[in-house]
Amino acid sequence: MLTGLDTITWYLMIAAAVTVFGMVRLLLVRDLLARLIALDVTGIGVLLTLVALAARSQAPDAVLQALVITGLVIAVAFTGLGAVLIRRIEGARDDDDAAVPDRAPDEQTPGADSEQDHGLSPHDQGGDPQ
Amino acid sequence: MIPVWSALAEFSLGAVVLAPLLAAAVSMLVPLPARRVLGAAVGLLVAGLVVPLVVSVSAGEVPELVLGGFEAPVGIHLRADGLGAVFLAVTALVGLVLTGYAAVLPAAEGRCAGPKGWQQGHPGFWPLWLGCWSGLNAVVVSGDLFNLYVGLELVGLTAVALVALGGRGSWEAALRYLFVAVLGSLLFLAGVGLLVSVTGTLDIAQTREALAEVADPEAPLLALVLMTLGLGMKAALLPMHRWLVPAHSSAPSGVSPILSGLVIKAALVVLLRAWLWAVPLSGGAQSHAAVQWLAWLLGALGAAAVLGGSVLALRQTRLKPLVAYSTVAQIGYWFLAFPLLVSAEHDDALAAGAYGAVIALAAGHAIAKAGLFAAAGLLKDRYGTDEIAALRGAGAHHPALILAMGLCAVGLIGLPVSLGFTGKWQLATAAIGAGQWWLIVVLAAGTLLAAGYLLRGIAPLLLQSEDEPAAAKPVSVRERLGESAVMLLGLATIGTGLLGAWLGDLLGVGAWW
Amino acid sequence: MISSLDITLGLAVLAVTGLCLIPRSRLVITMGFLALGIVVTMVWLRLDSLDVALAEAAIGTGLLSALMVWLAVRSPEPPGAGGMQPSPRLPWLRPLIGLACGGTLAVVAAAVWFRVDQQLPAWQAGVEDQMPDTGVEHPITGVLLAFRAYDTLLESAILMLTAAAVLALCRGGGLSDPGTHRLGVHQTSAPMPPVPSALPWAARLLAPALMLLGLWLLFAGSAESGGAFQSGAVLAAAFILLRTSHVSLGAATAHWLRPVLVGGVVVFILAGLAGPVLGLPWLSWQPEWAFAAVLGVEVLLTAGIAAGLYTLFLTLENPEGVR
Amino acid sequence: MSFVLEILAAALIIGGAFFFTVGTLGLIRFTDVRSRLHALTKADNLGLGLVLAGAALWLADWAIAGLMLLCWLFALAGASVSAHVIGGLEADHAAEREPMHHNDAAGSPEAGDDR
Structure with missing residues (x-):
């Protein structure tokens, strides 16, 4: 099997393995940061496929490399947005854990909507216009 | 076609994407009140730009823009065929009404953490919404596979950010939506990579010609599977729909209609481009059997979505999740027609009928669902909750709103004068033509269940509530204007019902057969 | 082999x-x-x-x-999410499922890649002979800023809108208060964790070198490897280094972050508009002033990308009240 | 390219690789932060210098040799600054963490009271 292989096909297989590894891990793990990293690893796997395709011709193909650079910038965009969202969610959860004693239990219902209505972290109890 | 008109159509092909993008950029520099005025003005401009496109397509032409003057394999082509014109028009109509709705009601923009705690009205809504609108138009007119990926990513990221404007409750739903949307786009990109390795070109029309000669059907088949899986995630087909309900119901009231009405359609348009335009199904018998099997799988998932989504909607106690589950059910209808689109014996009349049905259902759903979600959002912002029990008797203060919700329900159920009815009728005739009787059963059951859960959502609003209604503050002028926006969408649901025939031959322009 | x-x-x-x-x-x-x-x-x-x-x-x-x-x-x-611990009931179930379907998917993908008879891209000839009228010599920059300028425009708009999204998650939605448009991002003045003196010294020493490297990467992009994205990232890294070592960038950022962030996309679209004005299709530049247009757009794009990436880092921390 | 130069270049590169392994071994074996930093900065930087010298010798080109020297100096600067910063941070926070490695009489870490 190894004899019929050339460099490009080898990297295409590595790319497929990395993509599948990242995708399966993304769907199975629950921790938010682990999922974000798994998503980014899947992105790297797909981009690895594109660069391996670009490297088939003697001078590596310019259009496919430009596509990969575009893909890289999109990857940093969605990873940045995901990181800020994780930070806000875990900031909110730190508050819930810290503020559990003084909050009435029924307010603690995890329903996304009721949570949003009172919306405010206790120590910032400004007038929440309703 | 007089040349000046077709030149205007070509110009507006690029302008329809770049004008809202320029407005999104400029709106980041101006304060909030100016952003609302800018948003409304650009909404009108984009709607105006769509008119020459629709006129030139209905006259039988396919306006095509060669960007930068570089021909297909090197450069990018933008095309507006029948499918493109229909979705440009629907996006412009619904987008313009929702822009007015959000400009009038500050609560519709979301909740932002002001100095005195959580305030209503969010400055971040406008650049993100205009960026999303530009992305939607980019996806619909693009003729290049990688450009479709960039457009899908633009729509996906702005949609995630718009959900996150809903304050603390919506961040988790937004992050979950981000994971699914981006994974879907990456799978689509993997499919594009596979296609490029086999055909050597990125342009959709050239991919079709190149794939016609390709001998072994394996790579195009795997590419089609990858694209279908990725776009199925983004369009929330049944097994992959769990991100949709929390995202759409916790989003601000101005954003939910955008998500359910417009953003879901972008994935559907790309799926149709991939299935019908890019990968010709006239391959060898062996590949055709596999594609048949895949189409039947999509049909089965569609049927499961129609029935499962409707039953889940029946069990909801709050209005916005009910409407969100209704979206999951309605998505099932579009995939129900896939087995007919890829029918074995190749008669194009049947495929054209099924294709017209899918587009009519999707367009009708866009208008009706946007109206219903906007109404539900308005009630939630006004009464603080969308519990159906708590909203009992709210109809007394909002007669016009309930009428508009009724009209939208007509469109969603598929009663006669609406695009929903046209779509279901064409789907039924195509199913009978192909002898697929089970489709009729699913259609009937879906219609009944839709009537069930929609009435279950709207009826309590009309009943007289036993305890005297809470001393609700009088309905402000802004809320009346918001209600008139919902009424516009309700009337549009009925109005577009009359255009069924015109829609049929508009779709014939530049179709794949 | x-x-x-x-x-x-x-x-x-x-x-x-x-x-x-x-x-x-x-x-x-x-x-x-x-x-x-x-x-x-x-x-x-x-x-x-x-x-x-x-x-x-x-x-x-x-x-x-x-x-x-x-x-x-x-x-x-990870608080609350019970993130990483294996599910109490069957700790071995998830890895087993993962391994099984991961393995099958990888084998299928590898088999297809191994057997597919690949085609060389059809655009190679087209790229070479249309290269002169893009105004740049380096093929990748030519593709990015002339042949597929539309992709690059949409993608820099994606980065700008992501920066708008993270600003929207800040206090006041990124505005100091609804009336003004001055940037009120809480972090510009928020204190950073204390750092030993070696880092500020090194940061101040390295900052000019990094700026020079960024600008060189940008201008080298037209002839050899380099370009807007790489130089934007290096410039953003310089800003992050200065920010972590307590160099006060607050005033400049509060005033200039937003216009610079938006400038790249606005100039790109206006340059694209020059095409239809002269009767050509969108985003087309005459060969004689193509180089000037590409360079101008690339400089502002670099500034926009640097501002966008710096905004991602700036707004990462939760300002209090936005919990 | 004379044979002797090739032998010398190969020897340099192998020597560099050896120093890298020694540095990594030090990282694993040592317990507290400062001795790990010591192992890493010294052994790895020397290893890097040797490998770059071997590569320059192998390519036998003065321009590339100059470039390699610049790379080495820049790597040295980066390594020393980051080592200094990590050492500084470790010194600042040493008080908070309970004593690392001096084993108490009863072996039971009385972490409870001295935090």
Whole structure:
């Protein structure tokens, strides 16, 4: 099997393995940061496929490399947005854990909507216009 | 076609994407009140730009823009065929009404953490919404596979950010939506990579010609599977729909209609481009059997979505999740027609009928669902909750709103004068033509269940509530204007019902057969 | 036959991917992600695409890891989500499912890649002979800013709108208060954690060198490897370095972040509008002033990308009240 | 390229690789932060210098040799600054963490009271 292989096909297989590894891990793990990293690893796997395709011709193909650079910038965009969202969610959860004693239990219902209505972290109890 | 008109159509092909993008950029520099005025003005401009496109397509032409003057394999082509014109028009109509709705009601923009705690009205809504609108138009007119990926990513990221404007409750739903949307786009990109390795070109029309000669059907088949899986995630087909309900119901009231009405359609348009335009199904018998099997799988998932989504909607106690589950059910209808689109014996009349049905259902759903979600959002912002029990008797203060919700329900159920009815009728005739009787059963059951859960959502609003209604503050002028926006969408649901025939031959322009 | 270098590099990528996904502590997977960026940069070099290697090193390894490490340090053990612990009932079930379907999917994909008879891209001839009228010599910059300028425009709009999204998650939605449009991002004046004196000294010493490197990468882009994205990332790294070492950038950022962020996309669209004004299709530039247009757009695009990436880092921390 | 130069270049590169392994071994074996920093900065930087010298010799080109020297100096600067910063941070936070390695009489870490 190894004899019929050339460099490009080898990297295409590595790319497929990395993509599948990242995708399966993304769907199975629950921790938010682990999922974000798994998503980014899947992105790297797909981009690895594109660069391996670009490297088939003697001078590596310019259009496919430009596509990969575009893909890289999109990857940093969605990873940045995901990181800020994780930070806000875990900031909110730190508050819930810290503020559990003084909050009435029924307010603690995890329903996304009721949570949003009172919306405010206790120590910032400004007038929440309703 | 007089040349000046077709030149205007070509110009507006690029302008329809770049004008809202320029407005999104400029709106980041101006304060909030100016952003609302800018948003409304650009909404009108984009709607105006769509008119020459629709006129030139209905006259039988396919306006095509060669960007930068570089021909297909090197450069990018933008095309507006029948499918493109229909979705440009629907996006412009619904987008313009929702822009007015959000400009009038500050609560519709979301909740932002002001100095005195959580305030209503969010400055971040406008650049993100205009960026999303530009992305939607980019996806619909693009003729290049990688450009479709960039457009899908633009729509996906702005949609995630718009959900996150809903304050603390919506961040988790937004992050979950981000994971699914981006994974879907990456799978689509993997499919594009596979296609490029086999055909050597990125342009959709050239991919079709190149794939016609390709001998072994394996790579195009795997590419089609990858694209279908990725776009199925983004369009929330049944097994992959769990991100949709929390995202759409916790989003601000101005954003939910955008998500359910417009953003879901972008994935559907790309799926149709991939299935019908890019990968010709006239391959060898062996590949055709596999594609048949895949189409039947999509049909089965569609049927499961129609029935499962409707039953889940029946069990909801709050209005916005009910409407969100209704979206999951309605998505099932579009995939129900896939087995007919890829029918074995190749008669194009049947495929054209099924294709017209899918587009009519999707367009009708866009208008009706946007109206219903906007109404539900308005009630939630006004009464603080969308519990159906708590909203009992709210109809007394909002007669016009309930009428508009009724009209939208007509469109969603598929009663006669609406695009929903046209779509279901064409789907039924195509199913009978192909002898697929089970489709009729699913259609009937879906219609009944839709009537069930929609009435279950709207009826309590009309009943007289036993305890005297809470001393609700009088309905402000802004809320009346918001209600008139919902009424516009309700009337549009009925109005577009009359255009069924015109829609049929508009779709014939530049179709794949 | 494939050389032993490729085999070791490929296995290294798989090993580091495992390091990046399997461990249960957030700090370890972040460090794994950093290492993955470096190994993948070497793979890009092995497949001799230098521009992508530069972009991966600057953006993928550099900036993303800055965000991830900050995130992992800020909340090391994930509160509440019960993130990493295996589900109590059947701890071996998830890895088994993962391994099974991961294995089958990888085998199917590898089989298809192994058997597909690949086609060389049809655009190579087109790119060479249309290169002169893009105004630049380096093919990748030519593709990015002339042939597929539309993709690059949409993608820089994506970065700008992501920056708008993270600003929207700040206090006051990114505005100081609804009346004015002055940037009120809380972080511009928020205190950063204390750092030993060596870092500020080094940061101040390195900042001019990094700026020079960024500008050189930008202008080299028209003739050889380099370009807007790599130089934008290096400039953003310089800003992050200064920010972490307590150099007061608050006043300048509060005033200039937003216009610079938006400038790149606005100028790109207006330059694209020049085409229809002269009767040509969108985004087309006459060969005689093509170089000026491409360079002007690229400079402002670099500033926009640097501002966008810096905004991602700036707004990562939760201002109080936005919990 | 004379044979002797090739032998010398190969020897340099192998020596560099050896120092890298020694540095990594030090990282694993040592317990507290400062001795790990010591192992890493010294051994790895020397290893890097040797490998770069071997590569320059192998390519036998003065321009590239100059470039390699610049790379080495820049790597040295980066390594020393980051080592200094990590050492500084470790010194600042040493008080908070309970004593690392001096084993108490009963072996039971009385972490409870001295935090």
